Amino acid sequence: MPILWLTVIVLALAALGYVIGRRRALASGDGRIRNLHSLPSYYGSYVAMMTGVPAISLMLLWLLAQPFWVNSAVLADLPVSAVADGSSSSLVMSDVRRLADGLDRAVAQGVMTEADIDAMGSDLSGIRTRLGNVGVALGSDVSTDILTSAQDYRTKAATGRLVMSILVLAVAIVGFGWAYQRTHKDFRARNVVERGIRYVLIAAACIAILTTIGIVLSLVFNAIAFFRVYPASDFFFSLTWSPSFGGGSELGILPLLWGTFYISIIALLVAVPIGLFSAIYLAEYAGPKVRGVAKPLLEVLAGIPTIVYGLFALLTVGPFLLGIFGPDGVGWMQAGTAVITAGLVMGIMLIPFVSSLSDDIINAVPQALRDGSYGLGATKSETIRQVILPAALPGIVGAILLAASRAIGETMIVVLGAGAAARLDLNPFEAMTTVTAKIVSQLTGDADFSSPEALVAFALGMTLFIVTLGLNVFALYIVRKYREQYE
Template sequence: MPVLWLILIVLALAVAGYVAGRARAISGAGDDRRALHSLPSYYGWNVAMKVMVPAFLVLIVWLIAQPFIVNTKATSLLPESAIPEGSTLGLVMSDVRRVADGLDLSVAQGLLSAGDAATLTVGGSDIRAMLGSAGVAVGTEITPEVLAAAQSYRSTNATGDLLRSIVVIGLGLIGGALALAQTNPDFRARNAVERGIRAILVGAASLAILTTIGIVLSLVFNTIEFFRIYPASEFFGSFTWSPSFGGGSQLGIWPLLWGTLYISLIALLVSVPIGLFAAVYLSEYAGPKFRAVAKPALELLAGIPTIVYGLFALLTVGPLLLSVFGRDGLGWMQAGTAVMTAGLVMGIMLIPFVSSLSDDIINAVPQSLRDGSYGLGATKSETIKQVILPAALPGIVGAILLAASRAIGETMIVVMGAGAAARLSLNPFDAMTTVTAKIVSQLTGDADFASPEALVAFALGMTLFVMTLGLNVFALFIVRKYREQYD
């Protein structure tokens, strides 16, 4: 049964449980609601929650655990001899999943039932034809071992889906039945519902922490695995980025790190002054009518998808810069894709992050500080420079940090506006690339996670994580230092 149907069935059972629980409570009190300990709706929600919560918890755990179990069982059926020379277990398992999804395995098993080489060759050809007609492409030969693994993969998945449906629906029915059995006028339904809601809120609050821990552990373990097969001295000591899945890769991080920092610096040089000046004008100088129009219009920039900014960089900003700084102009720029192209467009994208947050922070500065400054004879510009901005500095630093993190993590604008060249250069009109763009390129396609060329993506991600953590620590230091002065 599809997961969506299963969710809808559980929700339908919860709705039915709500109605039944509410009706049972009212009828148990002789239609006198004053005899109930809690409002009738609490009795209904008690039943609905005891239908949904256990069922959905088991469904989430099942969806996480089933792929691991199915893959482990299918992998155990693939001996070393089933992995062709030059291939890997990960690539063979990718073909196993494709075969399981796109082929009538009972027919295919009949094609490979005979064991002689001639039949195997003809059968393999027939199976490839069947896969081609189903729109499925495989990268290795379809051997009996691959076919057996595909059969195990499909049958185990089907069995798991069936058991999942039975267990989840059964838990929902059992939970609803138990909740209905305890429904009576003296049952403290409100207390039970509030305890359940508190538990749900605690779980939701813990989800962010658990997700962060999971991300960090995933990065740490895969980074450790990468450094087991590729020396850390070459990763941090080499100035050449030249991956090759055939071997002989040079995976030095410095060209990527330099491109990331260079593009982010240009983006911040564009966005921070413009965004901060816009925030000061909107909060201190603009009238209510102009502010009501300008602020929403400025914030519209934050809602534009990054792929649109990438197209803007590729089709508009790049050719415009090339016409000025290219061969027909100053001769500094060789192509439209360059650090300057990506940096300018990324800076435009970051303006609303800086301006909107800074505007809210400046407006939060107490009016008494302004009045005191004016009372001492300061002008508006002096008040802004010497009173308002220092008081709002912690929040402004946070806004700039958010913009910097957004710039470091941007991908599409870099791919379309800066090019893909990993190089160390001071020329802002050269094509470069960033860490995030290379993470995407290294993990695109059937990546073999036993090779350093794929695992390097986790080392790059860990480097970005450490960088952003350092930015957060520095920003926290600045915020605490100045907050003590202006609290």
């Protein structure tokens, strides 16, 4: 049964349980709410919760666990000849899954039927032709062993889905019947429902925490695998970044870190003054009508996709700067892709981050401080310079650090606006690159995933994660200190 239909059936049973549970509770109390321990909606919610939550939870857990089980089962049955040519098992399983998905698409589009697949057996050429009709191209290295494994993969996956559907529906029906039997006027439905909601909220928080832990562990384990095949001293202290997928790579991170921080500094030099001055104007000078229009328009910049900023850097800012500083102008700039191009566009992107956070922080400064300054004869500008900004300084610094962490993690603007050269240079009109851009390039292509040239992306990601985490923790510490002072 498709996942969508299974979900719809479970939700329909839960909705039916809500209506029936509510009616049963009212009937047991002779139709009077005062005779019930809880409101009628709690009884209906209890039946709906016991019907839907366990069933949906089982379905989600099954969907998470089934791919691991199917992969391990198919891999255990994989013929030795399928990996005898030196290919890794992960690459072979990737071909198996791709072929299985192609067969599923062919069946879904009516190009093939299950009977056709069974009748063709190991006829790889026939299946290759059929799959070509649905846009699935098979490489020449796909063998009959992989075809057999793909058919086995589909069989096990279909069996898993069937068993999951039966179990999920059984759990939903059992939960429905058990909750319905317990629903009467003396049942403490409110207590149970509120406890259940608390458990759901705890589970949601745990999922967020476990997701973070999973991301960190995936980086850590792959970074450890990289440092087993490449010296950590060369990675952290080498001044050369020159990957070579044929061997003999020099993978020093220092040029990438320099490009990352250089572009981020230029971006902050653009974003901090403009964003801070905008925040001061909106908070202290602008009237309600101007503020109501200007603030949303300013925050629109935060909603523009970064790929659009990258295209803006590539097609507009780069050629504009090249016309001024290029060979026809000053002669400092040789191409539109440069540090200054990416830094300017990234600074424009960061303006709403600095402006909005600083605006909220300035508005949070107690009005009593302003009134006291005015009472002592200070002008408005003097009050802003000598009272409001010093009082709001910790929060403003926190906003700047959060914007800095956002700049360090940016990718698309750098890829399209800064170029791809990894160098240690002070010239802002030269092309450079960043850690994030190299992570993308190292994981793009057909390189062996176990090679240092591919695994280095995880070491780069781990380093960048530690840097941005430190900035975020420092920024949150400053903001928290600010809040404790004025709230």
